[in-house]
Amino acid sequence: MTKRRLPRGLVADWAIAATPPPALTVSQWADRTRLLPESSGARGAKWRTDAVPYLRGIMDAVHEPGVQKIVVMKCHQVGCSEALHNVVGYFIEHDPCPMLFVHPTAGVAVEWSKERLADMIRSTPALASVVREKRMPRSAGGEDGSTLELKMFPGGFLALGGANTPNTFARRAVRVAIGDDVDRFPAVVGEEGDPADLLHNRTTSFYDGLSIYVSTPTIKGSRIDTLYQRSDQRRFFVACLACGREDWVTWGDAAHFRVTFDARDPETARLECASLEHGGCGAHLYEPERRQMILEAGRSPDAGWRPTTVARDRGLIGFHVPAMVSTLGSVTLPTLVEKWLSARERGKESLRVFVNTALGEGWEDRTARMDSHALIARREDYGEGIEVPAAAVVLTAGVDVQSNRFELSVFGWGPASERWLVDHRVVPGDPKLPEMRVPLLEALSRKYQHASGHQLPIMATCIDTGYAAEEMYDFVLAYQARRIYATKGFAGKSGEPIVGKAAEKRTGRSIRPVRLYPLNVDDAKGDVMAGLSLAAPGPGYLHFPSHLETVHEEYFAQLCAEHRVTRYNASSVATHFVWVLDRDRNEALDCAVLALAAFKLLNPNVRQMAEALAVMPPAPPASPGSQPSLSPAAPVASSPGRRVGRSAYLGG
Numbered sequence: 001m002t003k004r005r006l007p008r009g010l011v012a013d014w015a016i017a018a019t020p021p022p023a024l025t026v027s028q029w030a031d032r033t034r035l036l037p038e039s040s041g042a043r044g045a046k047w048r049t050d051a052v053p054y055l056r057g058i059m060d061a062v063h064e065p066g067v068q069k070i071v072v073m074k075c076h077q078v079g080c081s082e083a084l085h086n087v088v089g090y091f092i093e094h095d096p097c098p099m100l101f102v103h104p105t106a107g108v109a110v111e112w113s114k115e116r117l118a119d120m121i122r123s124t125p126a127l128a129s130v131v132r133e134k135r136m137p138r139s140a141g142g143e144d145g146s147t148l149e150l151k152m153f154p155g156g157f158l159a160l161g162g163a164n165t166p167n168t169f170a171r172r173a174v175r176v177a178i179g180d181d182v183d184r185f186p187a188v189v190g191e192e193g194d195p196a197d198l199l200h201n202r203t204t205s206f207y208d209g210l211s212i213y214v215s216t217p218t219i220k221g222s223r224i225d226t227l228y229q230r231s232d233q234r235r236f237f238v239a240c241l242a243c244g245r246e247d248w249v250t251w252g253d254a255a256h257f258r259v260t261f262d263a264r265d266p267e268t269a270r271l272e273c274a275s276l277e278h279g280g281c282g283a284h285l286y287e288p289e290r291r292q293m294i295l296e297a298g299r300s301p302d303a304g305w306r307p308t309t310v311a312r313d314r315g316l317i318g319f320h321v322p323a324m325v326s327t328l329g330s331v332t333l334p335t336l337v338e339k340w341l342s343a344r345e346r347g348k349e350s351l352r353v354f355v356n357t358a359l360g361e362g363w364e365d366r367t368a369r370m371d372s373h374a375l376i377a378r379r380e381d382y383g384e385g386i387e388v389p390a391a392a393v394v395l396t397a398g399v400d401v402q403s404n405r406f407e408l409s410v411f412g413w414g415p416a417s418e419r420w421l422v423d424h425r426v427v428p429g430d431p432k433l434p435e436m437r438v439p440l441l442e443a444l445s446r447k448y449q450h451a452s453g454h455q456l457p458i459m460a461t462c463i464d465t466g467y468a469a470e471e472m473y474d475f476v477l478a479y480q481a482r483r484i485y486a487t488k489g490f491a492g493k494s495g496e497p498i499v500g501k502a503a504e505k506r507t508g509r510s511i512r513p514v515r516l517y518p519l520n521v522d523d524a525k526g527d528v529m530a531g532l533s534l535a536a537p538g539p540g541y542l543h544f545p546s547h548l549e550t551v552h553e554e555y556f557a558q559l560c561a562e563h564r565v566t567r568y569n570a571s572s573v574a575t576h577f578v579w580v581l582d583r584d585r586n587e588a589l590d591c592a593v594l595a596l597a598a599f600k601l602l603n604p605n606v607r608q609m610a611e612a613l614a615v616m617p618p619a620p621p622a623s624p625g626s627q628p629s630l631s632p633a634a635p636v637a638s639s640p641g642r643r644v645g646r647s648a649y650l651g652g
Contacts, residue, residue, distance in 0.1 A: 020106050025450045053304065054304060060531065067317055069319055070316070073318065075356075081180075096156040101160050102178065103160070103161075104186075109323070112160070117160075132152045159172055163199075199211055230318075237294040238257065239296065240283060257285075258271070259333060264341055266335070271285075271333070315591055322358070346542075381546050392420045392422070393414060393609045397444060397462075400590040402467065402587070410595070416540075421551065432468045446458070460485070483602065487519045488517075490517060496523075499579055502516060502517045513532075562579045564577050
């Protein structure tokens with residue numbers, strides 16, 4: 001009987017199918033296979049882990065025996081997103097399995113699928129050949145194809161979802177679950193609990209299940225910060241080129257490598273080895289040496305990463321990635337120092353952004369409940385006949401609207417958001433009455449005596465529209481050329497700009513809309529409280545005059561009427577904070593917040609305005625009894641957000 005011989009091609013195909021995949025790590029797979037999209041900064045080049053050596057240990061941690069959870073607490077623009085893409089691509093093409101990728105919202109997940117995931121699949125042939133983008137015809141087996149939220153491939157799938165949707169964490173058991181930007185996840189999802197816990201629960205059916213959490217931190221005790229603190233806290237160790245000491249890089253800790261510079265010159269920025277008392281040599285290592293140290297560390301057996309403590313949870317490892325170890329783009333020590341100096345000048349919120357996005361650390365707000373009695377002692381003499389000290393060169397006002405009065409505060413602003421209270425007054429009357437526009441406009445049109453001899457006007461005003469909204473819209477619409485803005489406060493917006501993008505509101509029969517600006521009251525109050533907590537004059541400090549009768553014990557009690565409380569979810573993770581009212585009245589605090597919002601909208605060039613003030617001849621004193629015009633006509637106003645300079649100042 002003649003034996004039937006199998007076709008040579010079929011045997012080869014079976015042999016290939018039966019051959020186990022080569023033992024590749026994620027970084028090796030990426031170096032061999034991954035092509036970056038044309039839309040990326042690399043312009044379609046091949047991926048090279050050697051160019052970002054600090055990512056090697058993070059990517060290859062997925063192969064480490066016993067690891068169940070990987071935490072990456074990172075700065076912005078350090079390449080971790082592409083490292084995540086490499087992990088996803090590795091499992092799709094090389095080690096297929098069920099996967100879940102979760103973003104803060106379902107909308108973000110869809111955007112990522114359209115822009116980033118589709119780009120990666122399209123630009124990497126090894127992925128494009130296995131991901132089924134369309135449903136196959138029934139004659140070919142009728143296999144399901146991919147959608148925006150579900151990518152199908154032989155041996156597994158990649159499901160996408162938002163942490164704000166309970167369905168994301170239902171139905172599917174997966175071997176690999178990834179949470180990106182987890183500090184933006186909601187505190188709880190539906191009635192299910194912490195979405196970070198739900199993410200890990202999807203992997204427990206697999207003996208080799210793996211959960212990955214990646215995020216830039218927000219506040220101390222946040223989700224990513226808590227996970228990292230419970231991990232083995234791995235740091236990227238580099239070796240000093242002068243003495244060989246191996247340590248990690250910090251921003252300002254003298255016991256480790258730290259960033260130092262001379263005076264205010266970013267070009268002098270360098271890493272400084274720890275001093276002799278800490279086992280170092282104190283050598284100065286500039287930008288070329290920093291990059292050399294990082295590249296050499298990435299080629300070490302441990303890829304530069306070493307644990308610095310014992311994990312409190314079994315199978316939990318963590319990586320901290322600050323900008324000081326980045327080799328991407330324009331990230332250099334001089335640029336980092338330049339950003340630091342700029343943030344320090346612009347105040348607490350800018351410092352918070354730097355700490356989160358450059359240092360990759362959670363922000364710790366040390367603002368405690370303020371003692372109003374201690375603030376009374378801060379009142380100071382601005383000088384005889386002087387209402388505005390020399391360092392304050394621009395005035396803004398905040399108006400709080402009550403049922404029977406307006407309360408108004410005027411602040412003078414100097415460099416680095418240092419500010420001086422110039423006036424606080426009450427304008428009695430029902431704000432809903434049209435005749436109340438006259439005394440309010442009079443108060444906002446008043447000029448104040450500067451130490452230079454000039455009379456300074458109020459350059460911008462924010463009015464709260466929580467009460468008598470329609471009447472305030474009418475007032476703003478009539479006098480908005482005087483830079484009088486309508487605002488509405490919102491809580492729960494921490495981390496967003498203090499003044500958001502305006503919405504248009506129409507009032508009465510007017511065909512012209514009023515621009516209503518949303519106000520992030522959480523961070524604005526934090527800014528005011530941070531200024532009150534400072535012990536000495538300087539950036540952000542709040543000064544108070546001794547000559548104003550309205551700046552008394554009740555004023556300071558209102559200014560300190562709230563304190564901040566951190567809220568935690570059921571897993572004891574700090575998710576957000578709220579401001580709690582300690583007494584009935586807090587108008588002084590609201591006025592200070594509104595004056596800050598006006599300053600943000602004005603966005604003045606304080607240094608340029610100080611120079612203009614120095615060369616301006618003092619204006620003649622106003623004639624007694626003069627009243628401001630109630631005509632909507634007014635000096636030329638700048639658009640919100642435009643940096644006000646000399647010409648606008650002279651016209652104010």
